[in-house]
Amino acid sequence: METAIEVRDLVVKRGRRTVLDGFSCVIPRGSVTGLLGPSGSGKTTLMRAIVGVQVVASGEVTVLGHPAGSAPLRRSIGYVTQAPSVYADLTVGENARYFASLHRLGAAEAEAAVDAVGLASHRDQLVADLSGGQRSRASLACAIVGRPEVLILDEPTVGQDPVLRDELWDHFRRLAAEGATVLVSSHVMDEANRCDRLLLIREGALIADDTPAAVKREAGTDDLDQAFLRLIRRQGVAA
């Protein structure tokens, strides 16, 4: 199993809080990894460190063999921020075309990305006039348009209707099958079953790093919510 992302002893301080304190994990290439944890547990902070926009106090983050945020990675990474980061005063298509152009790609690729997130019928609509879920899909389109080898998605399925959510997960699975490494954060446990691997995180600490089946086996329950709870309790006892 080839490594796509390696995080070693990562320490991140935000304001006066130490959000991540010696965090380590390894994410394999060509997989969908779910980063799960309650709100405020440090998911966004970890993702920002992986894409290289977070000031880190110490530790190492390596992506595809390069230090996180280094210039060669900027062609191979796609990042969807938690709040949709697209230009509200551009149409969906114009946004996709701009982000495509940053990867030297043209209108055809932009069009394909918009289709892939199910916004074909909203292509010429201003992002400002979209619903919240549509806006985050527009944001997703701008991340996948460059055909990135590593795709970092911060809660991309929040506020999507169930059918669309299913389609988006199918799409993530397809990208991984084609060799991309996908890291998806969520605070909804029922999405975890669609991942190859899970990283369970709580208050900046890694609670579990395994396949969904192994996590459930380890905790002795078929319900991931329950499994998460048990693993936390067990760690609390151990500590």
Next chain:
Amino acid sequence: MILLSTVRRILTQLRHDPRTIAMIIVVPTLLITLIYFMYDGQPAVFDRIALTMLGVFPFIVMFLITSIAMLRERTTGTLERLFTTPVGKLDLLFGYGIAFGLAAAAQAAVAAGFAYWALGMDTAGSIGLVILIAVANAVLGVALGLLCSAFARTEFQAVQFMPVVAAPQLLLCGLFVPREDMAGWLQAISGVLPLSYSVEALTEVGAHAEATGIMWRDLTVVVGAVVVALILGAVTLRRRTA
């Protein structure tokens, strides 16, 4: 090329915003018309004030538009995302400079053309030089706007920079009181404000048929101020934030 597509993206954003286009193109022309009627029968005074205003409007308008546009890049997360792509800081800085510089050229051409041909404004020098200085001023506004956006958290705060940055320059640029009649310390302050140089350059165009050495020196000072503001602006653009 990333710089070109960034210019195109910024101009497309502008195109979707007719009100801002109106502010850029129509408002300066209206204000100069207002000045024309205020100084009815005093063509020499109108010439002097209108000429100065042709330099001041692009500065103010572009400062305002740029500081808000850049603040939006910072607060909506697009800047953070751009920094995970091959976009360079210079692509962004020059992207804004070129896009709004082009808008300013259109603005200056319309306002100056209207002032000369409809309102009978008269200068010894050519309209081309007036437009050139106006565009330099606009780019100065863009550069300072990019810089100031780093110190605002909300659009409300960004707008508050306008009187802070623009008003002292307007008061001390020599329009209201000739610079040589000011108290020494005011002259000293005026001497470090870039707008003073662009107003002096415009005055030179007003008085001389050919471009003068003073005009070129002043224009060089303005361009130098643009470069300094862009470098400082680049420093405020951080790939990594806390």
